[in-house]
Structures are given as C-alpha cells and as structure tokens.
Amino acid sequence: MQIFAYIINKNGKADDTALELALAAKKLDSEAQVTAIVAGSGIDSVCQEVSAAYNDVWKIDHAALAYPDSEIMGKILPKLLPEKAVLLLAHEYLAMDMAPGLAIRMNSAYIADVTDIEGLDGSVAKLVRQEFSGMVSTHNTCDLSDGAVITIRPGVFATEETPAVGGSVVDKSGDIVIPETQRKYLETVEAEVGDVDISNSEVLVSVGRGIEEEDNIEIIKELAEAMGVDYSCSRPIVDAKWMEKSRQVGTSGKTVKPKVYMALGISGAFQHLGGIKGSPFIIAINKNPKAPIFQVADIGVEGDILEIIPELTEKVNELKG
Numbered sequence: 653m654q655i656f657a658y659i660i661n662k663n664g665k666a667d668d669t670a671l672e673l674a675l676a677a678k679k680l681d682s683e684a685q686v687t688a689i690v691a692g693s694g695i696d697s698v699c700q701e702v703s704a705a706y707n708d709v710w711k712i713d714h715a716a717l718a719y720p721d722s723e724i725m726g727k728i729l730p731k732l733l734p735e736k737a738v739l740l741l742a743h744e745y746l747a748m749d750m751a752p753g754l755a756i757r758m759n760s761a762y763i764a765d766v767t768d769i770e771g772l773d774g775s776v777a778k779l780v781r782q783e784f785s786g787m788v789s790t791h792n793t794c795d796l797s798d799g800a801v802i803t804i805r806p807g808v809f810a811t812e813e814t815p816a817v818g819g820s821v822v823d824k825s826g827d828i829v830i831p832e833t834q835r836k837y838l839e840t841v842e843a844e845v846g847d848v849d850i851s852n853s854e855v856l857v858s859v860g861r862g863i864e865e866e867d868n869i870e871i872i873k874e875l876a877e878a879m880g881v882d883y884s885c886s887r888p889i890v891d892a893k894w895m896e897k898s899r900q901v902g903t904s905g906k907t908v909k910p911k912v913y914m915a916l917g918i919s920g921a922f923q924h925l926g927g928i929k930g931s932p933f934i935i936a937i938n939k940n941p942k943a944p945i946f947q948v949a950d951i952g953v954e955g956d957i958l959e960i961i962p963e964l965t966e967k968v969n970e971l972k973g
Contacts, residue, residue: 653775653796655684656733657706657740658691658747660720661698666690668909668929669742672809674705674817677740679769679809680777688819689732691725693718699821707819716830719837722750727831730757732824736799743803744903744926751801760799763792765922767808767947772796782922787942805922807948810931848882850899855881855912858901860924861888862917862938862957869894871961872916878968884908886924902927917957920945937961 657673659666670688677686688702691712703709710732716724733739739754741747743765755762767789768780775797781790794800850856857876863869869889876883883899890900901908902924909930916937918924925948928934936949939956946952953960 653681653684653738654734654736655681655686655738655740656689656710657686658689658725658729658742659698659702660742660744660746661690661692661695664694664697666698666702667742668810668931669744669804669806670702671705672806673740673742673804675809676766676769676804679771680738680740681772689729691717691728692720703817703819703821705817707817709819709821710824711821712828713823713825714828714830719840720746721833721835721837722746723833723835724830726750726754726757727833728828729754732827733758736760736797738796738800738802741801741803743805743922747803751803755801758799758801760801761794761796762801763794764803765805766802767805777802782944805925807925807928807931810948848899850882850884850901851906851908853882853884853908853910855879855914856884856901856908856910857881857914857916858884858886858918859889859916859957860886860918863889863894864958866892866894868958871958871965875961875965875968878965878972886918915945915949916961918945919943920948 655677657677659670685707687708687710688706689710690699690702693715695713699709699711741751752762763779765781766779767782770778775795777794777796779792779794781792783790859872872883884901885895885899887900887902889895890897903926905927907927907929910932913928913932914935920943934949935951936945937953937955937957937960938945941954
C-alpha cells in the first residue's frame with residue numbers, strides 16, 4: 653500500500669498535523685512506506701523538518717503555491733500520485749474544500765473527519781467517525797484496494813514523540829503544470845488581536861455554551877484572574893456577543909498552542925479542537941458524559957461548571973494564601 657500525507661505549512665514551518673498524519677498512517681498500516689507531500693514557495697526548511705517523520709518527502713515548489721489553493725492542488729495531485737494511492741489530509745478548511753473533488757478525480761473512496769483508526773483487515777480499513785455533534789461514534793469500513801482520500805481530525809493522533817525515520821527529499825516541482833483556475837488570491841486579512849493575544853498564552857481557561865447565561869461569564873473571569881492566566885471561549889459565546897472575537901478558539905477563530913487548556917462547558921466539536929495545537933494538557937469539565945471533548949482530554953470531570961468553577965476558584969485562592 654502506498655500512503656501519502658499532504659502537509660499544511662505556513663511561514664516556513666510545518667503544521668502540527670504533519671506529525672499527526674504520520675502517526676495515523678502507521679496506525680493504518682504499520683508496514684507502509686509513507687510519503688509526505690509539501691507544496692508551497694520556498695519550502696526547503698519545511699521539507700527538511702518533515703523528513704524526520706516520513707520515509708520520503710515530495711517537494712512541490714512554485715510561486716503560484718505561496719498561498720494554499722485547493723483548486724490548484726486538487727488538479728495537480730491526481731496527475732502526480734500513483735494509481736490506487738491512499739492520501740491522508742488534516743480535516744481543516746483546505747482539505748474540506750479539496751478532498752471530495754480530489755477523490756472523484758482519483759476515482760477512489762472518500763471518508764472525512766476520521767477520529768480513530770481501528771486497524772486494517774486485508775485491504776479494508778476500519779475507521780471511526782462522529783455524528784450528531786460527536787454524540788454518536790460510527791464504525792466504518794473503507795476498501796483501500798483502489799485508493800482512498802481520508803481526512804483526519806486534528807488532535808486525535810497528537811503526541812510529543814517524533815518517529816525517527818529520516819527520509820529523503822525528492823523534488824517534484826518539475827513534474828507539475830500549474831492549471832488554469834477560477835480563483836484569484838487577493839490578500840490575507842489577519843484576525844484582530846484584541847487586548848490579549850491568546851495565541852501566545854501558555855495556559856487558557858476556555859468556556860463554551862455550558863455557561864448558559866452572559867451573567868455567568870464573570871465566574872470564568874474570576875477563575876482566570878485567580879490563576880493568573882488568560883481566558884478564551886468557543887464560537888457560541890462569540891456568536892452570543894458575550895466575548896469579543898479575539899478570544900475565540902477554533903478554525904473560525906484563533907489558533908492557540910498553550911501548555912494547559914481548560915475546556916469548561918465545551919462539547920469539543922472538531923471546529924473548536926482544530927484551533928488547538930501542540931498537544932497541550934487538556935482538562936475538561938462537562939455535564940454530558942458523551943461530550944467529544946472527553947476523548948481528547950487528559951483529565952475529564954463530569955459535572956456542572958456552574959457549581960464546580962466557583963469552588964475551584966475558591967480553592968485556588970486558598971492555595972495562594
């Protein structure tokens with residue numbers, strides 16, 4: 653089986669999902685030779701970084717790829733990849749845009765937002781997905797004999813350990829032709845920073861819809877103040893205008909990389925988890941025992957945050973003397 657992983661990169665650095673895809677590939681087939689695909693402009697350093705975890709790295713360096721373009725890559729990859737290849741991508745915006753059409757062009761199977769890989773039976777992979785906002789896990793089979801495009805949810809294969817592979821970099825830049833496209837890149841609009849840049853915070857106290865009312869936001873701020881850390885939130889809190897957009901964590905908000913992340917009343921949908929990088933120590937409190945956040949949490953507490961948070965704040969203040 654030939655397994656490939658498409659690597660997201662920005663500003664000369666590979667995304668954290670690069671390592672996660674390498675681990676997912678090995679869980680899919682421990683004997684497979686896994687090749688990373690790095691596309692962009694001026695990406696030599698990214699390729700060298702990624703080669704530590706992959707058998708080979710295919711470099712596609714072109715000025716037209718300086719900004720990730722799913723339309724261009726969706727046309728390039730079917731011509732570059734061998735027949736019956738299995739391609740893994742991180743389930744983020746680029747892959748969500750590119751993967752369905754890519755699977756059609758490759759005439760292969762497609763399965764999205766995989767949260768676990770249970771193994772391989774011959775050529776049939778056993779994959780786990782979540783439905784109904786993570787309330788139900790579905791166990792799926794996918795025949796890889798004719799290839800497949802699979803997107804992996806960020807964070808589910810997170811680890812601090814880097815597989816010691818040390819593969820070689822192969823320049824494939826001369827093997828591609830940039831196709832005509834309907835899209836045109838204009839500019840990148842950076843998200844507002846606000847009074848605090850949570851992307852630099854080492855510890856975050858983050859709250860979701862479990863806080864129930866705007867008046868209850870104050871207990872989150874009190875806990876964060878007692879701990880001497882920053883607070884953040886999930887999208888429903890911003891949509892309700894209870895916190896400013898600059899404090900939102902997720903694919904439509906800020907990407908954060910804390911050492912410790914407290915998820916309070918947050919269900920843990922992939923849109924939220926997609927904004928958390930770097931394998932932080934996650935502490936989750938939620939009164940729903942089936943909340944997806946518990947699948948990635950290092951410590952999970954089933955309970956009502958409205959009762960637990962004030963007690964936690966009081967305890968922190970006591971320890972501070």
